Amino acid sequence: MAQEKKIEKIVGIKGMNDILPEQSALWELFENTVQSVLKSYGFQQMRTPIVEATPLFARGLGEVTDIVEKEMYSFEDSMNGDKLTLRPENTAGIVRSAIEHNLTYEGPKRVWYNGPMFRHEKPQRGRYRQFHQVGAEALGFSGPDIDAELIVMCQRLWDDLGLQNIRLELNSIGDAEERKAHRAELIAYFEQHQALLDEEAKRRLYTNPLRILDTKNPALQEIATNAPKLLDFLGEESRAHFEGLQKILRHNSIPFTINPRLVRGMDYYNRTVFEWVTDELGSQGTVCGGGRYDSLFSIFGGKPTPACGFAMGVERLLELMKANGDGNVASLCDVYLVHQGEDARMQSFVLGERLRDAGLDVVLHCASATGVGSFKSQMKKADASGAAFAVIIGEDEAKAETVSVKSLRSEDFENNQVSVPFSAAVDFLVDQIVSGGEEEGQCNNPNHIHIHH
Structure with a gap:
């Protein structure tokens, strides 16, 4: 059986970078x-x-x-x-x-x-x-x-x-006329020091002598400093x-x-x-x-x-x-939606749209190749997202028409987690983010990017 030819990986052009x-x-x-x-x-x-x-x-x-x-x-x-x-x-x-x-x-x-x-x-x-x-x-x-x-x-x-x-x-x-007069003086000056000029300076001497003044060559610094100054020709x-x-x-x-x-x-x-x-x-x-x-x-x-x-x-x-x-990691969102169970997933979609209608940035946890994941793994994703709050909807919350709201950035928010009626969740979260954002170091304007310092 013929060996499969390995597909060569194509990479980006050097010096042309991806912004991830x-x-x-x-x-x-x-x-x-x-x-x-x-x-x-x-x-x-x-x-x-x-x-x-x-x-x-x-x-x-x-x-x-x-x-x-x-x-x-x-x-x-x-x-x-x-x-x-x-x-x-x-x-x-x-x-x-x-x-x-x-x-x-x-x-x-x-x-x-x-x-x-x-x-x-x-x-x-x-x-x-x-x-x-x-x-x-x-x-x-x-x-x-x-x-x-x-x-x-x-x-x-x-x-x-x-x-x-x-x-x-x-x-x-x-x-132009002032530069022309200065240029003539500059060429005459550099001609007197031609033996000390490097190859690039010699190349520029009669085509673009002004650029010799901008040389990065340490050996030419003193010559460039003492050259005729354009300011004197104004x-x-x-x-x-x-x-x-x-x-x-x-x-x-x-x-x-x-x-x-x-x-x-x-x-x-x-x-x-x-x-x-x-x-x-x-x-x-x-x-x-x-x-x-x-x-x-x-x-x-x-x-x-x-x-x-x-x-x-x-x-x-x-x-x-x-x-x-x-250069710190930026928050993807204000709210990260964590859920478990079919009814909870449906409610999470509805709540996510209502929160976005209210001007908040929201990430809904979606299944990866290995599935939706446990509450624990989802909460790790929520914390890594930089969100101010995680909203948790499990089977119990779905039946009771409530949500659990956990503050991810504050240690004193009523033991970090509270239960809120589903119908009141949007007003509750908007109030928490708008009123508490400055204290928590959050950006309160949903049109601005959220950066944590």
Whole structure:
């Protein structure tokens, strides 16, 4: 008899990670908080495709950036020969869409997005081939006030997420003519030290010398620090814009450090650039970066439109949330329904629907491959679910039309278990969860994810 061929197991692509059920609660907490904060500032969500035409990024990001040269997932559509790319970032897609749909025709717009991005690079902590970003783009605003609003909004988000030890670094990279003058000085300066430059710096010397300032090579730190500073080349308007931004931040008690070496590799940035950084994630310390990109609409063939925005790395911020104690197991529900017997099962279904009608999250114990399980095994599941209460319906309760309610999170709830008439169970549980939630450390809003600290 021929030996059966073993079926080869297919696994996920390295650097493109599954988000498992026990992890998703933290993602939902983050996303719900982000949506709440952005909505409070008048930002509307915008969703663009994850695939765009390759020239969009080559034109917007610049041909000689690392992203375009090495990191993009690009391919040719076999049906029509179109050159396509999985988006490595989303500002270009937002602007493409804004031009295509005349989004700013009636005035400036505040928009935000959330979704996966793709870069072909070596996976490491907080840095993956498929990663997720939340971003905000303010389209059509020219003053430093919108730059400041984006930064203040980030600070509010960190506060609402309970994140600490994130600091703000700020710089101005001026306008095109100012950068051009600085670039000439920069090239001349680095040419004087050419023998000390590493291969990457030499490659960038005449194509993108600004990025040499951002080098991670310890041997080049002193050279980069002593290089001509773009701030010294700013004209009157750029300087006034930068000083206006700083004034608003100081007035709102937002601490910041001016970092003259903070630059952007993308061609479309101008004036304000900023980063929120932390020392708690090793070398991958930037959790959010942004700035002004007043020329991008024109680069893409649209009407000149000032704009400013930011993007934050979701995975990195989740790492920080875990470090701050928010990585605990989340509750699946407010109530876990335990039952034994056919009549009890039927009543559990009815009660479950009534509790959901009342706004509670409910998990009904269902049979596995080994059956429904004993009361003891079901109670273990109830406790592991993180529910505030277990509702128990056995044969005795089914006949008497009652339920037993057991508090899973309190030691002093009338010996932890009480009997309640079936008809009064919904009101009883709603009252217990709504009135006792704050004392028990529960979230009382059924629209919010439940996290136990």
